[in-house]
Amino acid sequence: MTTPKRPSVLATQEADFPRWYQDVLEKAELADNGPVRGTMVIRPYAYGLWERMQAEVDARIKAAGAENVYLPLFIPQSYLQREAEHVEGFSPELAVVTHAGGKELTEPVVVRPTSETLFGELMAKWVQSHRDLPMLLNQWANVVRWEMRPRVFLRTTEFLWQEGHTAHATRQDATEYTLRIHLDVYRDFLENVLAIPVLVGAKTKRERFAGAINTMTCEAMMGDGKALQMATSHELGQNFAKAFNITYTDSAGQVQHCWTTSWGSSTRMVGGLIMAHGDDAGLRVPPRVAAVQAVVIAVKDDERTLSTARDLVASLNAAGVRARIDARTEQGFGRRATEWELKGVPLRIEVGPRDLDAGQVTVVRRDTSEKSPLPLGEVVATIPSLLESMHEDMLAAARQRLADRTIEATSVDEALEGAMTGFVRIPWKALGEGGERTLNEQAVTVRCLQTPSGQVPGVEDSADDLIAIVARSY
DSSP states (O other): OOOOEEEETTTTTTTOHHHHHHHHHHTTTEEEEETTTTOEEOOHHHHHHHHHHHHHHHHHHTTTTOOEEEEEEEEEHHHHHTTTTHHHGGGGGGEEEEEETEEEOOOOOEEOOOHHHHHHHHHHOOBBBGGGOOOOEEEEEEEEEOOOSBBBBTTTSEEEEEEEEEESSHHHHHHHHHHHIIIIIIHHHHHHOOOOOOEEEOOOOOHHHHTOOOOEEEEOOOSSSOOEEEEEEOOOTTTHOOOTTTTEEEETTTTEEEEEEEEETTTHHHHHHHHHHOBTTTTOOTTOOOSSSSEEEEEEEHHHHHHHHHHHHHHHHTTTEEEEEEOOOOOOOOHHHHHHHTEEETEEEEHHHHHHTTEEEEEEEEETTEEEEEEGGGGGHHHHHHHHHHHHHHHHHHHHHHHHHHEOOSSHHHHHHHHHSSSEEEEEEHHHHHHHHHHHHHHEEEEEETTTTTTOOTTOGGGGOOOOEEEEEE
16 A cells, blocks of 8 residues: 655645645535635535435435425424424524515515424324324425534535434334434445444433434544534424424324424535545545546547547446546646546546556556556456445445544543544443533533444433443534
8 A cells, every 4th residue: 555645735634634624625626615604615526426425315215215305495483483492492593584575574484494393384284194104204405504603514504405304103103213214324324335434322412403302313533533423313202293283193083293203414424525534635535425436547648548548438337337537638647647636536547558558557546545557358347346345445444543543431531631632432420411511611522322332322221321422523
């Protein structure tokens, strides 16, 4: 394995991780700031990543039985006020429209920060009988939350996401479905597509979603040791059902309130991908999520080179590899190679006259920077399996970093010290709500509570046995 050379256009992660992140966004042409403070423009290359993420998550959501819908962007302010705890949690982030069409509105409308209240109103209309349950709905949309400290992809005033909303006849059914989404959709996608290992667990009361009785989270470690919340799933109990009168008639003819859930993931995952896998040479994209898995670079402007490169791309695409040609021979080869390295394309296949004279091409892995010759006749048969092994290698490396930068602690002071460089595991009974407040004063949070074996706690698990995962976070 060789160490990648760092282009001078990037700060180093060790010297200035936030600056490195901003440099990658700019130099890899991923995003720009929008004209309104806190908004972002997603550029084509990054949007290609988001489309791949969206497709993979959407397929898993549908496999879990949910159907897609679309609800309005605007929500009557009175809807949010009907669930007091919910509006209290979102009030500082709301964007409220008071005038439209040149007139003051009779009732202000809120630009959706999330759609629990709107789904609640509609479910109350759509659910009548136990035969209508479970109602499993999902929406892909944009939402607006007026962020005070925006950061592109991580916290922006407007972002893209999916939000699932479901109604169930019993608490057990709601709990089981929420857990299914959390593990079979989110954790499976994050680890088996993004190659990012996550810790799954429950949020503390202090960190729960407003209005929820339980919030589950997927927490990932970034390259600087900080945590990033990648997806959350919420059991809403009957809070929203009672606020919006979501009821059903059971098989005995009795009217009952539903048990509801909500769950979501967003374009924050693009930021997580950058920070979890990137290195000093730029982005490193895991093969399964890459919009471009292999770029075939024509080194010279001669017909044999260009023809071979075009044929390779066609054959790779036919074999199921997402391949693209770079025939910009008017630009220097080094400049083009650096550009694709910055963008993190998993494989570069370099085609030049000397290689062709030897009956081969040069293949460069972005994850390790290993460069090796490959006989031309073996390229199409070799690349798919190489991409699969790259995914496994990247996931294994991320798991090793997570293990190396996670320590055990028994006191609040030890937890504070350990959180300066990575994650900390500490018994919840040794921390407690008092210790959690002390951590928060130092910008350290309990990311989740787990069972000793690393699972999401159930109602049968004693709080005295739980482990708190502590870290600084984005």
